[in-house]
Amino acid sequence: MESVITVTRAEFDRRAAEEVGDFIRELPEAKIGFATGATTVGLHRELARMHREEGLDFGRIHSFNLDEYAGLSSRHPFSCRYRMEEQLFGIVNIPRRHIHFLNGEAVDPARECREYEALIDVLGGIDYQVVGIGTNGHIAFNEPGTPFHATAGVVDISGRTLEDKAYMFGGISGVPKQGITLGIKNVMHARRILLLAKGTEKCEIVKEALQGPVTPDIPASILQLHPRLTVIVDEEAGAGL
Ligand code: GLP
Numbered sequence: 001m002e003s004v005i006t007v008t009r010a011e012f013d014r015r016a017a018e019e020v021g022d023f024i025r026e027l028p029e030a031k032i033g034f035a036t037g038a039t040t041v042g043l044h045r046e047l048a049r050m051h052r053e054e055g056l057d058f059g060r061i062h063s064f065n066l067d068e069y070a071g072l073s074s075r076h077p078f079s080c081r082y083r084m085e086e087q088l089f090g091i092v093n094i095p096r097r098h099i100h101f102l103n104g105e106a107v108d109p110a111r112e113c114r115e116y117e118a119l120i121d122v123l124g125g126i127d128y129q130v131v132g133i134g135t136n137g138h139i140a141f142n143e144p145g146t147p148f149h150a151t152a153g154v155v156d157i158s159g160r161t162l163e164d165k166a167y168m169f170g171g172i173s174g175v176p177k178q179g180i181t182l183g184i185k186n187v188m189h190a191r192r193i194l195l196l197a198k199g200t201e202k203c204e205i206v207k208e209a210l211q212g213p214v215t216p217d218i219p220a221s222i223l224q225l226h227p228r229l230t231v232i233v234d235e236e237a238g239a240g241l
Helices: 009-026 038-054 080-089 109-122 159-165 184-189 200-211 219-225
Strands: 002-007 031-034 062-065 067-069 128-131 153-156 178-181 192-197 229-234
Touching: 002 009, 009 031, 009 038, 009 128, 009 192, 009 229, 038 080, 038 192, 062 080, 062 109, 067 080, 109 153, 109 178, 184 219, 192 200, 192 219, 200 219, 200 229
Parallel strands: 002 229, 031 062, 031 128, 128 192, 192 229
Antiparallel strands: 067 178, 153 178
């Protein structure tokens, strides 16, 4: 079951970064799953600060990002890869060969997904997975209705998520219609999970996901069954709990 930490908006990024930073200090060769999105920008920046000012060492970790927009190159400023570089990887001392991503431009996405999963396995699995939550309860790009046993694949992005992401892409028509993503099963295999949510717009879904029934209609609800889930919410997102 989960432990829920509620913090003020001002404390959110630092608290989340403390969790991830402590884990890296404990297990310097950790395999960390990162998530992009508005929620994690501050976490990444704070981790970068901890590297610069406190010597937090990324030299032995491996990173595996959760997902990527299908069809976007890593040079596209809104690709997950590009944003991770800007916010974290380009600043800290993670070796380039330790940064792992699903390639949004893979010619054979099914093969890309199998190879990504195989690499995760070869390196011993994800030790610590950071996840955000969509306003409809999605995790990674696993939209409502996705079976809990789903593994990595190319998926359609729901209308609700397209709307939520429209601000980044200059309108809904600019948002890629598909994503390449780890599946719910992959997420649940992580040894520890950190779920992050902030803002009033996440309040309702956080309550449903953590206190409602476990159902594929709310993909994040499966996280209730993970033995080592930590949740950090700000006061707005946690208001309904
Ligand atoms: C996106 C990503 C998720 C992310 C979620 C929440 O669609 N695929 O990995 O966690 O939406 O994003 P945000 O933090 O911007 O609310």
